[in-house]
Amino acid sequence: MTALIQDAALALLAPGFAGASVAAVRYRRTAHRRATENAELTKTLQQAQRLADLRDQELQHLARKRLPAMAETLWAGTSHNARQAVHPELFGTVFAQAEEELLQFFGSLTEQASTRAEQAARAAVQSVTRALQALVYEQQRAISSMIERHDDEKVLADAYEIDHACSQLARKAQIVGLLAGAWPGRQRDDTPLLDVVRGGVSRIRDYRRVRITGEPTEYVGSNVVEPVVLAVAELLDNAARNSQPGTAVEVYFVHAHNGVSIIIDDAGIGLTPETRADAQRLLAGKEPVRLTQLRNPPRLGFLGIGVLAERYGFRVSVAQQSDHGGVRAIVHLHRGLFVPAPAPAAPQAQQQAGGSLASSGGSRDTPSAPQNTGPYPVADDGLPMRRRAKRRHGQPPAQPSSQPPTDGGRNLAAFIRGTRAPHLSPTDEENTQ
Structure with a gap:
């Protein structure tokens, strides 16, 4: 409206003066429009430059911090929040979407590896x-x-x-x-x-x-x-x-x-x-x-x-x-x-001895056999010891139990010699002394 009033006022003036004034006004209007456009372009350029700087900073942070931290946490088996960007101004942009896709791909690849x-x-x-x-x-x-x-x-x-x-x-x-x-x-x-x-x-x-x-x-x-x-x-x-x-x-x-x-x-x-x-x-x-x-x-x-x-x-x-x-x-x-604890069973040797004693009507002191319960029989000193179980001909030896020596082998050697003695002749028994 102000420009129209100025044009009308200039039209009422002298033709020469009016022409010069019109040209001046038009120049001023053009200069003002161009200045406004330049300001807008400058603002847009500054905003673009700022976004470019933010993207550069985000890419550097992504390469130097976020991806290594993500790989470390994935290898450690813990969760890692890789969605939060450094600059909130980038949220919702194409760059942020591309970055999210890159993080998902990298995370999947790291997890597979x-x-x-x-x-x-x-x-x-x-x-x-x-x-x-x-x-x-x-x-x-x-x-x-x-x-x-x-x-x-x-x-x-x-x-x-x-x-x-x-x-x-x-x-x-x-x-x-x-x-x-x-x-x-x-x-x-x-x-x-x-x-x-x-x-x-x-x-x-x-x-x-x-x-x-x-x-x-x-x-x-x-x-x-x-x-x-x-x-x-x-x-x-x-x-x-x-x-x-x-x-x-x-x-x-x-x-x-x-x-x-x-x-x-x-x-x-x-x-x-x-x-x-x-x-x-x-x-x-x-x-x-x-x-x-x-x-x-x-x-x-x-x-x-x-x-x-x-x-x-x-x-x-x-x-x-x-x-x-x-x-x-x-x-x-x-x-x-x-x-539940298993029911106690009498040893076969004791049953046979008891039957023979009952049939003969006599009695004598018979030592009771020790009860070996479980895979870890106990020696006199309270520690587990190895069983020396008899095996049939051709049968592989039993799996040895894990028991360290408790007496330097002396008791076990005496036990072995004692078990072999009834089956040896007098000459053989002398040779074992």
Whole structure:
């Protein structure tokens, strides 16, 4: 409206003056329009330059920070929020959509690579542990055969030392195999809880330092015997290794309404709150174990115990401190893991002796045969010992139990000579002296 009024006023003036004035006004209007356009173009250019700078910064941040962090969290098995951009101004733009597609593709590719690496690692570890276990069992069978042939106390003592080392190696191979997805690999009979704990004692290096108090009467179901033996052995080994060599590792039992707890106390250096929380997390067995994400050095014992506890339904805790300032480990077995005790059966030899005595009408003192319950018979000193079971001709020797020497082989050598004596002639018996 102002421009129209100015044009009308100029039209009423003199023609020469009016022409010059019209030209001036038009120039001013054109200059103003161009200035406005230039301002708008400058503003648009500045906005475009700002967006370009933001995209450059976002690309740098994506390449240097977000993608490496995303890869690290994916390899670690944790979630990562890769959707939030650095600059909110980029939300909803084509650039942001393309970036989201790139992140999804990268995440999928990283996850596939992690899965393939884990599968390859598990396959390799399972193959190695199976071969290692086969070699260990073959060596133990050779040791068992050697013990069957010899009765010299020095030979037996050395053989038991080798057998004890083999049992520890087999235990470590079992734990590593468990982390790779394998099974414990041994099926036991229903076994007294005390023998299960003694079986764990027999598989550690410092077995002489373990002191067991109490005699529980419960029987552990066959499918849980080997897992509990492995868990107890790992806890005992950890307790012995992290305490002074001269101190004892105490084991006792606590009966509760819902089951029985195996308490393991050591006098070691204990655990810091952070280490205790981390150990408790591993023992819970709730997180999936990935071989490609193990720490250096890996805590294979706690990881293996967690796998066993989650798989077989018992609980393991190191949340408490022992009375000696060390670690108190608790293995709780609920009632569902126990089975009724088998009915006692009279030995066949006693039945035959009783029948002959009854028929003759006489009586004499007959020593009762010891009762061997479960796969871990007990020696005079309270530790598990190897059975020397008779076998038929052509039958392969039984799998040797993992029991270290307790008497240097002297008692066992005397026992072997005593069992052979009734079958030897006087000359042969003199040669064995």
